[in-house]
Amino acid sequence: NAGVTQTPKFQVLKTGQSMTLQCAQDMNHEYMSWYRQDPGMGLRLIHYSVGAGITDQGEVPNGYNVSRSTTEDFPLRLLSAAPSQTSVYFCASSYSLAGISYEQYFGPGTRLTVT
Amino acid sequence: GDSVTQMEGPVTLSEEAFLTINCTYTATGYPSLFWYVQYPGEGLQLLLKATKADDKGSNKGFEATYRKETTSFHLEKGSVQVSDSAVYFCALLYPTDTGRRALTFGSGTRLQVQP
Numbered sequence: 001n002a003g004v005t006q007t008p009k010f011q012v013l014k015t016g017q018s019m020t021l022q023c024a025q026d027m028n029h030e031y032m033s034w035y036r037q038d039p040g041m042g043l044r045l046i047h048y049s050v051g052a053g054i055t056d057q058g059e060v061p062n063g064y065n066v067s068r069s070t071t072e073d074f075p076l077r078l079l080s081a082a083p084s085q086t087s088v089y090f091c092a093s094s095y096s097l098a099g100i101s102y103e104q105y106f107g108p109g110t111r112l113t114v115t
Numbered sequence: 116g117d118s119v120t121q122m123e124g125p126v127t128l129s130e131e132a133f134l135t136i137n138c139t140y141t142a143t144g145y146p147s148l149f150w151y152v153q154y155p156g157e158g159l160q161l162l163l164k165a166t167k168a169d170d171k172g173s174n175k176g177f178e179a180t181y182r183k184e185t186t187s188f189h190l191e192k193g194s195v196q197v198s199d200s201a202v203y204f205c206a207l208l209y210p211t212d213t214g215r216r217a218l219t220f221g222s223g224t225r226l227q228v229q230p
Contacts, residue, residue: 004158031216042119042204042220043159058217090158094216104208104218106151106158 001026004107006091012113013081021076021110023091029105031094032074036060036087037109043090049074081114088112117142121205121221128195128228136190136224138179138205146207148172148181148188149218153202162190162203195228202226 007022025032033048035058045058049068063085065077074093078085088111094104122137140148147166151159163172168183177192188205205221 033217035218040222042206042222043218044220045217048217092159092218103161103164104216106160108158 003027004091004093004105006089006107006110008110009108010111012115013078014115015081015083017081019078019081021078021089021091021112023074023076023107024072025074025091025093025105026072027093027095027105028071029093029095030071031096032068033058033092033104034064034066034074034076035090035092036085037090038087046076046089078112081112083114086112086114117146117207117209117219119205119207119219119221121203121224124202124223124225126224126226128226130197130228130230131194132228134190134192134195134199134226136203136205136226138188138190138221140186140188140205140207142186142207142209142219144209145183146209148179149206149208150177150179150188150190151204151206151220153204153223155201159204195226197228197230200226200228 004025030051034046035043037043047066049055091107092104119140149164150162152162163174165172165181171180179190202223202225204223206218
């Protein structure tokens, strides 16, 4: 299993450009999410999905769109890039356990710089 | 809302020293608690977890005990190695009725172990 994969690893955009960060998982996890990591702030949730066709907003959704057409893929779209979106983006997936803990598996991240 | 507070880093230790990284949380109900580790240039990896009060999570010589009375989940290791140098994140998960399983992260603690 490849686990959670993300592409690209690095990206530089100019202000106003759009792009899509790709995320895929091969573990048949129903839950997927996007986080951004900024210095000194831990990770913050952007959007999440509880299954194909179902998405919802997290803490910091503005400027980002998502869709979930398959269980495996959960792309994150930046509509009009801004310097405030310079960050490292992580995709994660998880599965349900009998108890109340949900282990989340993270991709290697995409480092995005907006100039 | 839920929150996680970690001791600020960096924490610099000599090889074979004892490690403690403090983590306290505020949450309603009974969240699951996690420690994640991020090695340079990589994504987050689950280090250990605990799902209920007095549970002890352990992995690779690291331990943490879920203390409900002090709302803490401190990470400890008896003898650190240079290879333990990384950023450590404490996190909690409190699933909601909507199915949201977002991790709430602390800001991370950088550990540097010197030979």
